[in-house]
Amino acid sequence: MTAIAAASALAAPPHAVMGRGHPHGGPKPVSAFLVEPGRDALTQAFSGREFSPPWHGSIEVAASEAAAAFERLFATPRSAPAIAYIHMPYCQNHCLFCGFFQNVWRPEVAEPFVDDVIAEIAAKAATPLVASAPIEAVYIGGGTPSALPDQQLVRLIGSLRQLLPLTPDCEITLEGRSHGFGVAKAAAVLEAGATRISLGVQTFSTAVRRRLGRKQSGPEVASFLEDLVGLGRASIVCDLIYGLPGQDHDGWLRDIDIANAVGLDGVTLYALNLFPGGPLATAIEHGKLPPAANIAAQARDYAAGVDRLLGFGWRQAYQSHLIRSPHEQNRYNALIKQGSACLPFGPGAGGQAHGYRWRNVIDVEQRRAMLAQGVAPVEGLSRVPLQYAAQAVITAGLEAGRLDLAAVESLHPGFRVAAAPLLANWTEVGLGEIVKDHFQPSRAGAFWITKLTGGFYAALRSAPSAKGEGG
Structure with missing residues (x-):
């Protein structure tokens, strides 16, 4: 591996x-992702990382x-x-x-x-x-x-x-x-x-x-x-x-x-x-x-x-x-971070398409037995969350070092207002800057990318949902 x-x-x-x-526990509010001014952005911004994939909330x-x-x-x-x-x-x-x-x-x-x-x-x-x-x-x-x-x-x-x-x-x-x-x-x-x-x-x-x-x-x-x-x-x-x-x-x-x-x-x-x-x-x-x-x-x-x-x-x-x-x-x-369809083959492979995600059964013998019985050897079929498209744009943009804020707003109106406290705080403490309506993580922001992703996801949750949005 x-x-x-x-x-x-x-x-x-x-x-x-x-x-x-997806990770258990209640969703965190935007305020949970604010950094206390005066902390070193690289080493002290947050106490730990978290897993925030685009399909979070499936x-x-x-x-x-x-x-x-x-x-x-x-x-x-x-x-x-x-x-x-x-x-x-x-x-x-x-x-x-x-x-x-x-x-x-x-x-x-x-x-x-x-x-x-x-x-x-x-x-x-x-x-x-x-x-x-x-x-x-x-x-x-x-x-x-x-x-x-x-x-x-x-x-x-x-x-x-x-x-x-x-x-x-x-x-x-x-x-x-x-x-x-x-x-x-x-x-x-x-x-x-x-x-x-x-x-x-x-x-x-x-x-x-x-x-x-x-x-x-x-x-x-x-x-x-x-x-x-x-x-x-x-x-x-x-x-x-x-x-x-x-x-x-x-x-x-x-x-x-x-x-x-x-x-x-x-x-x-x-x-x-x-x-x-x-x-x-x-x-x-x-x-x-x-x-x-x-x-x-x-x-x-x-x-x-x-x-x-x-x-x-x-x-x-x-x-x-x-x-x-x-x-x-x-x-x-x-x-995969942009939300492209992924076609899975082999035991344990995971896929996503048309607003769903799933996983092939990983146990080799169980998989063969299910096939012999004419049963599809898949499990964990889930619908991606309504805000999946916006989450994929956030994930891919931060990974590439340049998040298009207008693109997220177009998918989920109200995001900019909800994310404003994060953007103000993160630029103040040195986790990134806004250049031509794009948020660009600093070196410190890049290290804490999963926390920034989680914060923007929290902003999506707190903003009005866009009608018709989905995977």
């Missing part, structure tokens, strides 16, 4: 959490209505391009930082798993939802998709290209880790049609990697990344996590320097997300690992990492994602 899922509180695509419900569809609603979903054409997500629920080992582990990878599961996914794609390829408009990006995630043997990866990617209406320049990302991958497999994957490889590195520090349960040393991972870059045939990106136990500020900056030196096209910087009751939190609680960095130290690491990469000539495309080469677009993650 890469940091895309492990750091879901900051920037995860929804496949890892869709269908598991309402579960009653079980008696779900089957018919799901059938209508796939019978309804799209008019706009979509993305697709293929989920592999197998990991080579359970990394301590990960809260999404499902199944231990075994070589014998490879062929039946790929058979099942290809059969699912073939069965749905002709449905109006899938066939009616192009697909601009495909993300093969997990889990550890790179653990699949060469021939199975080639077969899977070939089937995607054969069965789905991919655009000629469709971005096809393979997520994975360096252990069990290899240059020969990577070359085969690229030859089959993958255009992007994303590795969950987390850190290049061998000592910290060992504590996390990673098998290869930092130099081995860096060397493999250099080899991938040397192929010259795809965008090569990696994830790094700051705030890890045993990782100090200088060590984090060394990770940034190595990421720059190996020639990557892009890098994503994630704050450590400690899952309560998870293996990493438990190990820290029992004294087996040193404490993770506090929120202030994480803030300093984030700002220093971004500034260092910018100094090397990188460009900040999104809150956590920086790029160096023009062909690195990170298209899947950008589109």
